[in-house]
Amino acid sequence: MAKVIYVNANDERTEVEIEPGETVMSLAVNNLVDGIVGECGELHVRRGDRRLAEGS
Numbered sequence: 001m002a003k004v005i006y007v008n009a010n011d012e013r014t015e016v017e018i019e020p021g022e023t024v025m026s027l028a029v030n031n032l033v034d035g036i037v038g039e040c041g042e043l044h045v046r047r048g049d050r051r052l053a054e055g056s
Contacts, residue, residue, distance in 0.1 A: 004028075008035045 004024055006014045016031045018024070028036040 006033045006036065 001017045001019070004016050004018050004027060006016070006028060008014075012034070014031070014033045016027055016033070018027050025036075025038050027033075029038040
């Protein structure tokens with residue numbers, strides 16, 4: 001199973017397993033990841049300082 005690691009502005013990490021077909025946004029909201037509310041419908045994905053993807 002794949003894992004997603006969320007990193008907040010304080011470099012605190014939250015690691016969550018993701019099921020096929022689940023979105024990274026819903027995974028964060030459903031697992032109460034600090035700092036992700038999911039109200040705007042967008043999720044910004046970064047790797048290091050580079051933006052990789054943007055959208056809902």
